[in-house]
Amino acid sequence: MKKIEKSAADGDIGLIFEELEFVESSLRSSLPLRSHLDNPRVPYAEKVKTFRNIFKDYISPKAYDFIYVLLRSNTMNMLENILRNYKRLTVTTGILEFEVKTSIPLTPDEKNNLAHRFSEKIGKPVTIRNIVDPTIIGGLIIKAGDMMVDASIDTKLKRLINQLRKG
Numbered sequence: 001m002k003k004i005e006k007s008a009a010d011g012d013i014g015l016i017f018e019e020l021e022f023v024e025s026s027l028r029s030s031l032p033l034r035s036h037l038d039n040p041r042v043p044y045a046e047k048v049k050t051f052r053n054i055f056k057d058y059i060s061p062k063a064y065d066f067i068y069v070l071l072r073s074n075t076m077n078m079l080e081n082i083l084r085n086y087k088r089l090t091v092t093t094g095i096l097e098f099e100v101k102t103s104i105p106l107t108p109d110e111k112n113n114l115a116h117r118f119s120e121k122i123g124k125p126v127t128i129r130n131i132v133d134p135t136i137i138g139g140l141i142i143k144a145g146d147m148m149v150d151a152s153i154d155t156k157l158k159r160l161i162n163q164l165r166k167g
Contacts, residue, residue, distance in 0.1 A: 015060065015108070016060065016062050016063050016066070017083070017086060017127075018108065018111065018130075019058070019059040019060060019063040020059075020063055020066065020067075020079065020083060021083060021129060021130070022058060022059070022105065022130075023055060023059065023063070023067065023079065024079045024080055024083055025105075025130075025132055026054075026055075027076070027079070028080075033050075033054070034076075034077075036050060037050070037051065037071065037076045038074070038076050038077050040074045044071060044072055047071045048068065048071060051067060067079075087129070095124070095125045095127055096118075096122065096124050096126050096127070096144060096145075097126070097127050097128075098114070098115075098118055098127070098128050098129070098142055098143070098144045099129045099131060099142070099143040099144070100114065100128055100129065100130050100140055100141070100142050101130075101131045101132075101133045101136060101140060101141040101142075101143075101152075102130060102131075102132060102133070102136060102139075102140045103132070103134060103135075103137065104132065105130055105132050106128070106130045111128040111130060114128050115127060115128045118144075135154075136152050136153075136154060137152065137153040137154050137157075138152065138153040139151045139152040139153045139154075139156070140152065
């Protein structure tokens with residue numbers, strides 16, 4: 001994720017949600033950070049300082065406010081459930097979610113571009129949930145419901161190797 005270009009302070013819940021997903025994904029991939037922020041023995045001020053040092057250029061003030069509430073109440077471990085329930089709500093309102101796995105985080109512009117392209121193709125509003133998976137060499141893997149498109153370099157290389165072996 002690159003530095004904040006658009007401010008989620010405007011009340012754009014989609015941008016705030018993306019920033020919170022970025023935080024949750026980062027916590028999921030760093031057990032020491034998650035343990036530090038979940039530890040009730042670590043003072044609130046220290047948690048805030050740690051969080052701010054790591055995410056200072058990546059999330060907006062409104063996302064910070066939300067995270068601070070979770071830190072203050074020692075419920076940072078609830079972030080994943082909160083995001084999951086928000087996604088369920090978007091499903092009931094007709095917004096489709098596409099899960100896009102990449103080796104590096106997508107920029108907000110890339111997410112918006114993908115969402116716009118998918119939305120045009122299927123005729124419904126779409127949100128993009130970016131999952132960073134460092135095992136992906138390049139390219140991306142897209143999941144929407146029971147559909148999956150694997151356009152990763154790894155899969156393409158495996159197919160090429162199989163074709164070469166078959167002759």
